[in-house]
Amino acid sequence: MDCPTYHIPVMLNECMEGLDIKPDGIYADLTYGGGGHSREIIKRLGKGGHLYGFDQDNDAKDGATDDERFTFVHSNFRFVANWMQYYKVDGVDGILADLGVSSHHLDDGERGFSFRYDAPLDMRMNRRSLTTAHDIVMDYPEGRLADIMFMYGELKQSRRIAAEIARHRKQKDIKTTGQLADIVVPLLGREREKKDLARIFQALRIEVNGEMKALEEMLDAATSVLKKNGRLAVITYHSLEDRIVKNHIRYSGAENGNDNREAWIFGNPTSALKDISKGVIVPSDEEIRNNPRSRSAKLRIAEKR
Ligand SMILES: C[S@@+](CC[C@H](N)C(=O)[O-])C[C@H]1O[C@@H](n2cnc3c(N)ncnc32)[C@H](O)[C@@H]1O
Known part of the structure; x- marks a missing residue:
């Protein structure tokens, strides 16, 4: 077909x-x-x-x-x-x-690959695998989150992004792509907002799917x-x-x-x-x-x- x-x-x-x-x-x-x-x-x-x-x-x-x-x-x-x-x-x-x-992944509003849709923080290409983006955002130590943002997203402000996620997750469960975007957007410059959001999502996706290994x-x-x-x-x-x-x-x-x-x-x-x-x-x-x-x-x- x-x-x-x-x-x-x-x-x-x-x-x-x-x-x-x-x-x-x-x-x-x-x-x-x-x-x-x-x-x-x-x-x-x-x-x-x-x-x-x-x-x-x-x-x-x-x-x-x-x-x-x-x-x-x-x-x-x-x-x-x-x-x-x-x-x-x-x-x-x-x-x-x-x-x-x-x-298909990016356009499927349900799977959490894109910040264009508010969806559960999932990002698994193989839906039988165990770790989701939600697990990483909620459970990874702050330093490891920062490393992922730096290595896989090439984000200069990786430490600030990780710190902000760590601060928010103490107060509430970050369940959706929209909630994550709301937390990180204030740290991103206006002109680069979309590009940097895409990089944050890319970094999480690479980690969720163990892509480099x-x-x-x-x-x-x-x-x-x-x-x-x-x-x-x-x-x-x-x-x-x-x-x-x-x-x-x-x-x-x-x-x-x-x-x-x-x-x-x-x-x-x-x-x-x-x-x-x-x-x-x-x-x-x-x-x-x-x-x-x-x-x-x-x-x-x-x-x-
Ligand atoms: C960029 S798309 C490929 C598009 C394809 N060449 C086409 O023309 O339609 C990458 C595809 O590879 C799959 N994929 C990514 N990493 C994979 C892996 N480690 N093992 C198997 N499939 C993988 C994804 O699920 C996705 O469907």
Whole structure:
């Protein structure tokens, strides 16, 4: 089923070019979302090809294609190697990951990802996981809250934000996105109010979903299941994510998953991956105009040695 309102795919042509789809190849789209990238991959597959589409949010499954060359996997992408073993796949020709949340998440007023709607402070992509944004806002020590705001939201006023949340939560339960926004807005400058609110919400979302740890584990697992000359394409939306991907491409260990950083420092750069995008690819001005969400996107493409 086509579902254009779920999410507009970012850097679609660049991803397809980078993945260089073989008609009889085996592919994994680790972030199915609205299936925009997946549908383009399937178009390029012949009868013998197959695509595994992962998403930890079951909502993505509702709109998923029923093409016989496609299998939906409701799972965190950190388990990609286990799933490939389960499906008896020996090696994968290409893997795509388009990180973060979809427009569907941000537009769903119930799930608490956006300050545009007053909703319970939830933010879980996988509704079976245990920790919500409410738990973090109410229970995390003030110092840890500040660290999250600083690391994942890149907010200069992280300490003040954490202190204000800690002060309010002593008096009442901060249950909704609207209550949280009311507490932090007075600390934000008028011009940057929306941007900084978005960063506060982003920081909480990254923590709720353990996104950085999942990304690191996924990169190791994905590298281990790629065939020789198999391609890895990753789109990031945050500088920390991009750094993790960049470093993984430079230093990732060989087949056994060893960290190769030492060998690299001592002049033996034998990463399991070769950077074939020669650094980072960014969306065209036209794409940013048509899809403002793509503004912060960065794509890196690597090939397995
Ligand atoms: C940016 S959207 C992908 C959009 C998709 N490329 C498209 O064109 O429609 C990211 C999707 O990945 C999922 N996701 C994020 N982190 C995940 C993880 N660790 N494991 C599995 N799915 C994840 C989210 O639930 C969301 O649906």
